[in-house]
Amino acid sequence: LQLSFPFPFYGHNIRNITVATGGFLYTGEYVHSWLAATQYIAPLMANFDTSLSNSSFVRYLDNGTSFTVLWENVYLQDKMDIGSFTFSATLYDNGNIVFVYYNVPILIETIQDDKHPVKVGLSDAYIIDKVIFFSRRKTIYEYHRVNFGSDDIKNSTIIQITALPTCLTFKDCRSCVDSNINFQCSWCPALNRCSTGIDRRRQEWLQK
Template sequence: MDHNYYTSKTYGPSDPMSKDLWVNIDQLEKDKVKIHGILSNTHRQAARVNLSFDFPFYGHLLREITVATGGKLESALSVVVISVLNANYNPFEDHSINHLKRYRTALVVQWDHVHLQDNYNLGSFTFQATLHNTGRIVFAYKEVDSYSRVDLLSRFFLCLIFYVRRRTIYEYHRVELTKTRITNSSAVEMMPLPTCLQFSSCGACISSHINFNCSWCHRLNRFTNNNKGNDSVRCFSSIARI
């Protein structure tokens, strides 16, 4: 599926790619896996994680990400939202923990046997998010069937938000996935498409083949797209918040 900024593909339980995209943390050496103590034993908690690489998100480079017990990743400024399986989870038990595995070119985060705060008896959820230095994002779901029986407002999505002014939130773009296709042993792979921000010269921009109406941002000293909203506002936000 083409989302302008990303292409996404969902793999079902019978597709071999679903198994390949799941990182089996249990088989890794213990010294290569970090069990985050705070996230593992606290309800509604978040912690910052330094990346060992530049992670491109909508053309912006991130070196830090915030991992939340609620099944999502955010940036430190809350302008980046990567919702893997967002809900009100509580680890409850010692084995229900958040694992973090850091590679030189990727970060793997696993929510392992987490339960819903208000419905423990519904069962546990186990799922992962992997961020690659190429900008590729993988959501992998091992145990999530109970999710379909819960009336939750959240969805599976990527979202870039700018705080333009105080109390003013501008949603730049959203990639929303189909809820019914998320099942046990499924996975979603999202590949970034070229954006105007990666170009630093007129020649590179003109010779590109992307479907954006680009313009030069003097503040940012880069091209930015004007496919919706006010470009000057977006240009200003890029400098102030990213």
């Protein structure tokens, strides 16, 4: 899905979001078989299957300043007897994220993860593109992850995630090197970019 606004995720403006029935949003540029591994926003990543019930839906709404996805009455595969889950994730144009849990019938820590990862949190990664023995290979390196304690999540729980300033928000050399945030920012004149060197565009940083 294409957002109507740029969503700052780890300092990078994201326009395209992949909504997964498995309770998470994929924020990466390359769609691959390991979407659940990195580059996600997960209110409740688990082995949900919307085909199990006609009352299961994944709905979304973009109002121009926020984007909300609602997983409504979704069931765990092979576990319909425990009941349905309803929860949502909202992305705001200032980078903030809110998870809301409307119905969580069991403790999240008891959900089996042998067939599908079970995660609550965020992750981002960078991709290094190399040619090895005449074969092009992309390797994904996770550089940051936020995990939330699943034992605290129950009905009516709300998790608010506030975006902090990153080096990428500074657009000139002076503001970059004079920045007073919790990162060691450096300015690259060749890229015209402020960075720690560890972000989604690390390969460009290394090559310059």
